[in-house]
Amino acid sequence: KMESIDEYPWNLTYKYPINGKKLVDYVLLAEFDIDTGSTLRHKYPNEIIGYKDDYFAENMLPDGAHNRDKDYNYILLNRDKILLESDTTINESINNDYFLYGVNIVKTKFDTSVRRGAIVKAIAIFSPYHFIDSFIDVLEEALDNYFINSTFDVLENLYISLNNLTSGIKLPNDLERCLMRRGVVFDQFSKPISAYLPESWYQTTSLSYNNKSFDIIIPLYRSLNEFGNINIIKLIQIFGESIMRIYHGIITNQRVLFVGYNHAASDIAQIVLSSVALVSPPINTITRVYAYANFSDLSFLEVPGYIAGATNPMFQQKDSWWDLLCILDLPNNTAIVYNKDEYRNDDKRNQSTASTKSSNNINVYDDYSHVRSDSKFISNVISGININNLNEYWVKQQFYDYTTSLCRILVDNNNHTNTENYNEESKRLITNNIARCMILNSSTSYSSIPT
Numbered sequence: 001k002m003e004s005i006d007e008y009p010w011n012l013t014y015k016y017p018i019n020g021k022k023l024v025d026y027v028l029l030a031e032f033d034i035d036t037g038s039t040l041r042h043k044y045p046n047e048i049i050g051y052k053d054d055y056f057a058e059n060m061l062p063d064g065a066h067n068r069d070k071d072y073n074y075i076l077l078n079r080d081k082i083l084l085e086s087d088t089t090i091n092e093s094i095n096n097d098y099f100l101y102g103v104n105i106v107k108t109k110f111d112t113s114v115r116r117g118a119i120v121k122a123i124a125i126f127s128p129y130h131f132i133d134s135f136i137d138v139l140e141e142a143l144d145n146y147f148i149n150s151t152f153d154v155l156e157n158l159y160i161s162l163n164n165l166t167s168g169i170k171l172p173n174d175l176e177r178c179l180m181r182r183g184v185v186f187d188q189f190s191k192p193i194s195a196y197l198p199e200s201w202y203q204t205t206s207l208s209y210n211n212k213s214f215d216i217i218i219p220l221y222r223s224l225n226e227f228g229n230i231n232i233i234k235l236i237q238i239f240g241e242s243i244m245r246i247y248h249g250i251i252t253n254q255r256v257l258f259v260g261y262n263h264a265a266s267d268i269a270q271i272v273l274s275s276v277a278l279v280s281p282p283i284n285t286i287t288r289v290y291a292y293a294n295f296s297d298l299s300f301l302e303v304p305g306y307i308a309g310a311t312n313p314m315f316q317q318k319d320s321w322w323d324l325l326c327i328l329d330l331p332n333n334t335a336i337v338y339n340k341d342e343y344r345n346d347d348k349r350n351q352s353t354a355s356t357k358s359s360n361n362i363n364v365y366d367d368y369s370h371v372r373s374d375s376k377f378i379s380n381v382i383s384g385i386n387i388n389n390l391n392e393y394w395v396k397q398q399f400y401d402y403t404t405s406l407c408r409i410l411v412d413n414n415n416h417t418n419t420e421n422y423n424e425e426s427k428r429l430i431t432n433n434i435a436r437c438m439i440l441n442s443s444t445s446y447s448s449i450p451t
Contacts, residue, residue, distance in 0.1 A: 021084060024125045024132075024162045025100060027155040029146065030060040032120040044155040048077065048126070058296035060122040062265035063311045065106045072136065073265040074228055074273070074291040075102035077126060083224050083286070084128035085171060099286075101227060102126040103133045105140050109147060121146060123155075125162065130227050131218045135162065138207060138214050145210055161209040165216070169203060172220055177281075180221035181397055225280035228273040228291070229266075232395050233385055235274045236378075238330070242337045244374040247278045247399075249324040250285065251406065252439040253305030257321070260328035261313045265292045267330050268309035276307055278399050282407055319343055373432040377402050405429060410437040 029042040038057035048056075059075050077100040084098045106122035123143045125132065142158040172180065180201040201221040207214045219226075236243055249256045256275070260268050269291035276285050290300045290308035293315070300306050301321055316325055325338045338346070381398050384390040409430050412419060419430060 021098075021128055022163045023129060023165055024127050024159060026126040027159045028056055028060065028124045028126075029155055030057045030106075030122045030124075032061055032066065032116075034115045042152055042155050044152070044159055051077065055297055056124070058294055059292065060104045060124055061106055061120060062292055063294060064262060065122075065265070066108055066116075066118050066120050068108060068264060070105065070107050070140075071264050071266050072103065072105040073269050074133070075104055075124065075126075076100070076286070076289065076291075077102060079287045085130060085224055098128050100126045100128060101130055101132045103136055103139065105136060105143055107140075107143055107147070119147070123158075125158070130222065130224045133227050133229075134216050134218050135207075138162070138209050138216075141210055141212065141214070158209065161207065165205065165207050169205065169218060170220060174223075177221050177223060181393075181400065223281040225284055225286045225289075226273075226277055229270045230274045230277045231270060231392065232274050232277055232399065233392055235271065235278075236382060236385065236395070238271075238328075238333055238335050239326075239337065241375065241378050241382075242335075243278070244371075244378050245324065245337050246275050246326065248368075248370070248374070248436065250275065250279050250305070250307060251283060251403070252436060254323035255301075255305060255321070256307045256324045256326070257315060258309040258326045258328060259313060259316045260309070260311055260330060263311050263328060263330055265309075265311065268292060268311060268328070271326075271328060271330075272307060272309040277396065279403050281400060282404050316343075368436070369431070370433045370436045373429055406433055406437055406440070409433055410441055413437065414441070 026046075026048055027042075027044045028040060028048075030038065030040050033039045038054075038061045040053040040057045040060075043053075043056075047053075056075075059073070062071060062073055065071050078098060081098045102124050104122055104124035106120065109119045110117060111119055121143060123139055123146065125135065125139060138158070138161075142154055146154045201219070203218045203220055205216050205218070207216050239246065246256060248254075258268060258271050258275070260271075272289065272291045276289055279285065285305075285307065288303050288306045290303075290306060293300055293308045293310045295312060295314070300308055315321065316327060319325070319340050323339065325343055327336045327338070329335060377398070381395060384394060384398070411417075412430075413434065419427065422430070
């Protein structure tokens, strides 16, 4: 990895903090109280306007957390506000109304001397910056400290330490991120080619907290839609070719729901965020992502084309709530994909196992012409993984290029571009995908495609 910012092939456009905005806006502490249930115990430096304490308590202590030593999830706030890091707003003078990324860690200390036999606590931080999950180790240290010393000072000290980070973290613009993804290789660069591949585009800095030093690794090349432990290869291994049903569902604004009964919230979140990364970038989907959903707040059901994850199986039974249902069995590395008709007509679904359905439950999806393009595309990707041992960066780039090609079809169609001189491969792609692109054109996703 590059040792200093001076080694980058150009000077990145911006750096943090943006418009003087802190790295972290809020620190929250929740715990399970045997008498009152999930409770938000502390908030620093003040309350978050527009949200009730119960909202945070229920989301910070996900279902089944008391059965695990540790779990984590993501909470997104102010979805109707601007993205602070966006190229279109980065130089604007703004107030405190902006989108917030949140990462939350919950831990359980089993103790037979207390009622219920366990102590469950969680701590969360909220930031306008999308690399917030880079601080999860610091967050865990703070939570461990709170178990020992359950005082308000823990939140204050964490807040101060995080906001004292003054290492000049660089912020690429959208074009620079695009070049990072592909690798920037020109003859005039004397560095080895490997120095310009995506895995080199991290910035490492250090943070001091609780008398310890933490290495903070920030992936500069990621878009504002990418955060968390994204792993598209794992997603493909779980869903096989059915992953393209999820892909299609997301770009056409379907309500996509992932359900994993008795699964860790962190595992569900990884699946949700990895699915989002199939199309983002270039399509912005961040405002409709719910990495963890529960019955305490069903407002996400009102969001067109939501992409959500849940651990409660009651969600899957409400088939009016979703368009595409993905039932997860992550311990067995399998899953089932259903649309409404498939779910209703599968009389044997309670007896079947995910392993028998994960790769071939695509009969209704097969009725559409874009399946030809999708099947060819995903077959090439799977071959690249299994035969050529190509990595996550390569896989992500394939999905980026494929999605970009669909966006171009839509833009060309809307601009009445003459495509007669396009090559035969491009013409086939247009023929197979024009119907899908028209669905995309009428959805809220289209308004978020960069032009």
